[in-house]
Amino acid sequence: MISTATQIDITLENILEFEQRYRATFINSLGGFKSLALIGTKSVNGQANLAVFNSLFHVGAHPPLFGFVVRPDSVDRHTLKNITETGEFTVNQVSAEFFMHAHQTSARYDADVSEFDATGLQEEYRPGCSAPFVKESAIKYSARLSEKINVALNGTIIVIGKVTMVSLPSVCLMPDGHIDIEKAGSITCSGLDAYYAVRGLGRLTYAKTDRFPQFLQQKTS
Amino acid sequence: MISTATQIDITLENILEFEQRYRATFINSLGGFKSLALIGTKSVNGQANLAVFNSLFHVGAHPPLFGFVVRPDSVDRHTLKNITETGEFTVNQVSAEFFMHAHQTSARYDADVSEFDATGLQEEYRPGCSAPFVKESAIKYSARLSEKINVALNGTIIVIGKVTMVSLPSVCLMPDGHIDIEKAGSITCSGLDAYYAVRGLGRLTYAKTDRFPQFLQQKTS
Numbered sequence: 001m002i003s004t005a006t007q008i009d010i011t012l013e014n015i016l017e018f019e020q021r022y023r024a025t026f027i028n029s030l031g032g033f034k035s036l037a038l039i040g041t042k043s044v045n046g047q048a049n050l051a052v053f054n055s056l057f058h059v060g061a062h063p064p065l066f067g068f069v070v071r072p073d074s075v076d077r078h079t080l081k082n083i084t085e086t087g088e089f090t091v092n093q094v095s096a097e098f099f100m101h102a103h104q105t106s107a108r109y110d111a112d113v114s115e116f117d118a119t120g121l122q123e124e125y126r127p128g129c130s131a132p133f134v135k136e137s138a139i140k141y142s143a144r145l146s147e148k149i150n151v152a153l154n155g156t157i158i159v160i161g162k163v164t165m166v167s168l169p170s171v172c173l174m175p176d177g178h179i180d181i182e183k184a185g186s187i188t189c190s191g192l193d194a195y196y197a198v199r200g201l202g203r204l205t206y207a208k209t210d211r212f213p214q215f216l217q218q219k220t221s
Numbered sequence: 222m223i224s225t226a227t228q229i230d231i232t233l234e235n236i237l238e239f240e241q242r243y244r245a246t247f248i249n250s251l252g253g254f255k256s257l258a259l260i261g262t263k264s265v266n267g268q269a270n271l272a273v274f275n276s277l278f279h280v281g282a283h284p285p286l287f288g289f290v291v292r293p294d295s296v297d298r299h300t301l302k303n304i305t306e307t308g309e310f311t312v313n314q315v316s317a318e319f320f321m322h323a324h325q326t327s328a329r330y331d332a333d334v335s336e337f338d339a340t341g342l343q344e345e346y347r348p349g350c351s352a353p354f355v356k357e358s359a360i361k362y363s364a365r366l367s368e369k370i371n372v373a374l375n376g377t378i379i380v381i382g383k384v385t386m387v388s389l390p391s392v393c394l395m396p397d398g399h400i401d402i403e404k405a406g407s408i409t410c411s412g413l414d415a416y417y418a419v420r421g422l423g424r425l426t427y428a429k430t431d432r433f434p435q436f437l438q439q440k441t442s
Contacts, residue, residue: 007359008394009347010387015285022398027282029400030362030387032314033409033419034278035253055278057255057290060375061248064236067372067379069278069288093253096422100434107428118430126230138228141251146374151288151381153367154281158288158379160372166231166251173229177243178412179250188254188409188419191399193427193437196419198254201317201408203415207328209339213321216414 029191036189038102038121039068040090040132041082043111048123048132050115051079052102054189056091064163065146066091072155078111083159087145088130091161092137095185099195101136128165138184141166178203250412257410259323259342260289261311261353262303264332269344269353271336272300273323275410277312285384286367287312293376299332304380308366309351312382313358316406320416322357349386359405362387399424 015023035056041049059065070080083089094102098121105115116123122135129142143161150157172180188196203216236244256277262270280286291301304310315323319342326336337344343356350363364382371378393401403421410416424437 006391007388008391010389012285012383012385015384015387016283018398020283023285024282025398026387026400027285027384028279029398029402030285030312030360030384031277031279031287032256032258032402032407033254034256037253056252057276057278057288058249058252059290059372059377060292061245062237062241063375064233064244064248064251065372065374066252067278067290069280071281091251099422100425103425103434104428107430109430113430139251147372149370149372149379151280151286151368151370153286153381154284156280158370160374162233163236163248163251164233166236166247167228168231170227170229177239177246177250178415179247180415181250181253181411182415182417186253187422188417190402191424194399194401194403194424195422196403196409197422198409198417198419201320201416201418203412204321204324206414207325209328209330209334213324 025192033188033190033196036094036102036187038092038094038105038134038137039079040092040134041079041088042086042131043082044085047112048114048116049078049082050105050121050132050134052094052105059160065160066163067158067160070157070159080157080159083145084148086130088142089145089161090129090131090133090140090142092134092140093181093184093186095138096187096197097185098136099187103193126165126167133167139168139172139179139181139186246413254409254411254417257315257323257408259313259315259326259355259358260300261313261355262300262309263307263352264303265306268333269335269337270299270303271326271342271353271355273315273326280381286381287384288379288381291378291380293378301378301380304366305369307351309363310382311350311352311354311361311363313355313361314402314405314407316359317408317418318406319357320408324414347386347388354388360389360393360400360402360407
């Protein structure tokens with residue numbers, strides 16, 4: 001366990017006085033480890049686009065909904081424009097084999113450049129979805145735009161998508177519906193640029209007030 | 222690399238036909254690894270409350286904003302009620318030493334039960350914030366309610382908070398503002414009940430169109 005003897009406190013006043021890049025790096029580290037996914041879209045002109053996101057969150061299972069954040073001044077805007085115009089996109093989990101390629105999609109390529117071509121990741125298409133999947137990704141799904149929510153505070157947009165199809169390795173699907181994303185090689189990230197592989201600690205039983213959780217399945221590796 | 226030779230496709234129709242618990246487990250696994258945090262609040266009557274969340278996402282750095290999701294039918298409602306009434310809450314990252322205690326806070330305790338008492342986690346208070354921090358947590362921050370957003374599609378509420386104070390071990394703060402949350406022992410989760418420690422793959426240089434990313438700092442452990 002880490003020593004918290006030298007714990008330091010940083011106030012909002014300190015944060016507001018930070019140099020801009022330092023502040024962005026600092027605040028982006030606070031949320032803990034993040035989802036890491038490549039979102040694939042196609043423009044109405046047929047131009048493929050791919051961008052890395054780390055803000056996906058669960059919204060509901062019935063119907064299957066999730067959200068992610070598009071920043072007002074970011075390169076993600078090509079993604080948002082395509083999703084708004086076509087209503088379709090794909091979400092592709094990232095593994096250690098291509099996380100540097102995923103990171104590279106955040107460079108400010110022009111709208112007429114495909115990040116697939118620029119990074120060497122391969123497009124893959126499935127019936128019923130015009131947006132490209134990432135061939136290298138083991139767990140991926142297509143979605144339709146359900147809602148766009150404006151966060152008035154800072155001009156950010158939250159996109160809510162509805163899952164339309166999920167593709168995954170059969171060995172990753174557990175008998176109770178849980179998807180073993182560690183087995184698929186999926187990784188996580190923190191801050192703006194730090195990437196991490198994972199090591200399972202175990203699954204826990206559903207929490208009840210009259211007992212402490214037990215391991216449903218403990219990893220010993 | 223995992224074999225995707227036995228890739229299976231699951232359609233929206235399949236998902237809608239899943240048994241309810243199976244579907245919730247399945248859809249909750251899709252987003253990738255998640256932030257894992259304990260949110261501490263206090264009711265207007267002085268009752269401490271603690272609940273685990275895995276939907277935190279970054280909204281902006283200036284001002285420092287983040288969001289998280291409160292489900293309509295969940296035990297998180299005590300948290301939402303307290304935040305709405307007092308405007309204050311704390312966010313506490315979770316480490317392997319107490320992830321089972323964190324999981325246990327999701328049991329449906331009555332409103333007059335403190336999850337601190339029920340799980341054995343310790344309350345900690347700081348000047349300027351009436352909400353309790355988790356003493357065992359190395360990286361934690363206080364926040365004020367900024368906005369509540371209703372997701373009309375399924376009655377979910379997105380809470381937007383503004384960071385007011387951050388407390389962290391000095392050894393975790395890197396020269397560029399990045400917080401090394403792996404060093405703090407923070408962990409991640411997936412689905413409804415799977416927990417994971419991490420192993421750093423490295424930090425990457427800022428992505429530019431004219432070069433492939435380099436390691437800013439590579440972990441070899």
